[in-house]
Amino acid sequence: TLLGSDSHTPAAGAMGMLAIGSGGLDIAMAMAGEPYHVAMPEVWGVELTGELPDWCSAKDVILEMLRRHDVDGGVGRVIEYHGPGLETLTAMDRHVIANMGTELGATSTVFPADDAVKRFLAQQGREDEFRKLHAADDAEYHVTETIALDEIEPLIAEPSSPGNVVPVTEVAGDDLYQAYIGSSANPGLRDFAVPAMMVEGERVPPAVSFDVNPTSRQMLQNLTEMGHLGDLYASGARVHQAGCNGCIGMGQAPATGRNSLRTVPRNFPGRTGTREDSVFLCSPETATASALSGEITDPRTLEDTHDMTYPEWSEPEAVIVDEAALSPPPDEPGGDLEKGPNVKSLPDFERVPDSLAGPVLMKVGDDISTDEIMPAGSDVLPYRSNIPKISEWVFDQVEQGFHERAEEQGAPWLVVGGSNYGQGSSREHAALAPYHLGMRAALAVSYARIHWQNLVNFGIVPLEFTDRDDYDAIEQGDDLELPAVREELQNGSEVTVRNATRDATFTAEHTLSPRQVEVVLQGGMIEDYKY
Template sequence: MPENVARKVISAHLLDGRMEPGEEISIRIDQTLTQDATGTLVMQELEALHLDRIETELSVQYVDHNLLQADEKNAEDHEFLRSAALRYGLWFSKPGNGVSHPTHMQRFGVPGKTLAGSDSHTPAAGSLGMLAIGVGGLEVAMAIAGHPLYLRMPQIWGVELTGRLPEWCSAKDVILEMLRRHGVKGGLGRIIEYHGSGLATLTAMDRHVIANMGAELGATTSIFPADIAVRDFLQCEGREEDFVELLADDGADYDLHEHIDLSTIEPLIAKPSSPGNVVPVREVVGEDVSQVVIGSSANPGLRDFAIVAAMVSGRQTVPSVSFDVNPSSREILSDLTGMGATLELVMAGARIHQSGCMGCIGMGQAPATDKNSLRTMPRNFPGRSGTREDSVWLCSPETAAASALTGVITDPRNWAREVGMPYPKIEFPARAAINTAMLVAPLPEEEARGVELVKGPNISSLPELPRLPDRLEAPVLLVVGDDISTDEISPAGARALPFRSNIPKLAEFTFTQIDETYPARAEEVAKSTGHFIVGGDNYGQGSSREHAAITPRHLGLHAVIAKSFARIHWQNLANFGVLALEFENPDDYDTIRQGDVLILDGVREAIRSGARLTVFDVTRELEIPVHHRLSRRQVNDVLAGGLIPNLARQG
């Protein structure tokens, strides 16, 4: 039977289960990726698992998020991560070497391999024909230790691309078109596989942009074939020997079908404060702009910076705009400099920042309150920028550059006509400026065993996770709406991020973007009754950060009752012993109020047997039927208080 690319890679790595949509399967993981904002917990989890040496083909620890060293905390995390990488046999990418996703693509990505990453944008590696999945840190730790990755078999969503992008449009507009059509929940339970004649017009780095932001659709991952474009990319990176052709068979079918004629794409933009809030740029032209930020894993390619440099060459950005450029890797910065593009950016008023995530995760570059910030980044959730009342828009490099030059949101096609500028034809180097000096290779196994983990005062141990009680009687401390993101549960930004390795301290920031009183109220009832949270649709969308599960758990959260859950956060809750329940009747969401006391009795036997679950709202004297979607494996983890306590009890 003819197979598509996604099914080929899954079947080659399948360890257990049937490849039927919705069935739980387990797959072998070849590579892992961790970054510093999530990796500190992963390394603590490896310590808790008593790991001696990685069991994957290759694992890499990047430092790309918490780069600002305003005090000792981030530096201590970096030292801890470096020592852990040396101890356990991981590669270590030093601070400032680059954002994990493009750097991994440049140095380590291999077609047909599987990659599990503790970052939700890990699917960017699907641009090379990898099955790359963002998961919680504990699942990455398990993969590093040689365990399978478990997931529900997704539907394969075939998106046929035909035609060629018009001038002044680029790959960012393609993924924004997908978000315009389907919103932030359109990819739930699906792998997006791109195919069709239009692929011939997209480079590997163009595909990276599209695969990266498939995460914003809620997709399990996105994947492209490994074809001539991938071969050319690896050749440019000096890794021709890693190329493996991987194409869909003739006649391969998909569970779902979509078509995009690239020639019909126009400049698009995501309005505040959701990646799914997409409109044509022409509908919002003239809005004042105070900041433009170029960079991030969503637009990390050399062309994404070079096109901006060409547009601003010989011109000045307007005085009212802060023009910020974050090179995505040292390699990209070296190539930009060799082309003369760095000087063009600087002369136009750009501030050149470190090679890292920076403003994307709110680590610097926080915009002024209520002032429009245009960014070539993947997310614009409320407050993610580091400013509580922010106004962040997501767009292509072309739209961002045109707006920086005018001071208002500008359609780059109109700007080009007004200044008489043809679409730039840029000469790119045939060979990338490869520099591996900031990549630290794993130590030999015997030498690695002698390495001591370096733990500064800000690095805590994992908290104790008690087993799930048989009777839950506790108040609802929060009722939240649809599409609550992990940024709103466990905030990003320069205030909170330095405590990512200190769970008790990080817990003080939990849900504070929604309700500043939550941590204190949760702590008050944590040792007596604990508490519930009630949510709407797509609860926990966005980042893979497991902190959004573990800090509420530390504050006594027993269960979340929601209309539906985002994939990664749902799994993270199970990993840390929090019961994820869904309303049988979504309208029952409207009957519960903050402060209501809920009772869930006989819960252990009920979730073990699959019996009907009923929540009793004592305050309103209502019975509310709920259900869970946990597999037997996940049920055992939740009952034990989490995956690590369950493993400890088994051992």
């Protein structure tokens, strides 16, 4: 098993482990010896058959899942892939699929630890660590599904949601400003080598920015050793420092309103660092074909337009392994904690009072992401350790200057959201920063798992509408009252809500466990741990 404070931690499910992403505080508490709690998910069995056709790759498989089920289809589930089609997918192909199970809302994604995993470990010089692990032959699943890999076609997610998936043919010919390969969603050697072989001897049109974000220093070394990095440079590609970079708005920001094709996992509004961006999600093949053509392109058409055959790629038996930046743990733990001038203490957390009353300072629709609640990007990320400063960007993607209204209002105030509120990144600042500004409760049709837990961890009461009509009846600015919130949280699952502005009363509910009720009433996990 693996716990990680990145929402894409489940990518490690490609190696046969149950890997779960969560907020940083959950992980810190687990490292301190506290148990990690998660609601028991259903298991969704997806059988893979056949083999992917030329010009399609693993990204098209997970895009097919998103096309079928959208961004909330995996909520409350672990996805387990099985079937004969697995034999055609490498460990890093599986990584691509497991990584973006997060975009389906899944708790995790699991593949068997089989010969593909053994080959990957051998490639990295770690074959002795391999342990075979797979589901029982008679395993039963709560939900079942089949994907015929040989029927997959090149797919693309249109702006601005990973769930807006259509065949590339539907948008082929559209204008292109940028094509971008790399990120946690396509980090494998083949995800750079295949594009490099596609552009060998070709030049990308000067009007297109062809950006390459290598996965790691090790990736750069191997691409250099194999000659692929030189081919990318010769094509006109811009090769950047290894890291998340443009995926999270740290560079490579596209022009306003211009189309950017990216192999990243998310295309939420403004995530690139450009407020009015237009980002499509696709495979490395589609991104590279589009870069070469100067417009969104079905990669299969390169056979006619560029007399190109699909590159033949096979994983090398061994690769350069770079451990130069890996430092061993110190012999003696501890030491003084030194804080720079931009490292501030956490806000004080208050116990939930007997009653709560405040205005709906923000009402948002369905599928609002943590990128919209608390953006990342080059302007914001330098202040991750400074909650008062980073709070200036709360809901900035929705309403510029929102924090000024929040500061003027003061605590307490509430947020009303639609379904799947808080999808996306595990960014706990999307709870911490609103709390600092005075948010004390949320009312949503439903929540994304990690953000829901982060709200609890930082003392914000997460309630759910029992009737969508109650959500529709509330307007931003309405004054809401929770007259007996503390008592009702302790004694049941229903909480009374009064809309004082409209003289209406309705019942909301919560799905908190008794432990979580205790945590949120205490003012969050830190306060609960203290006392």
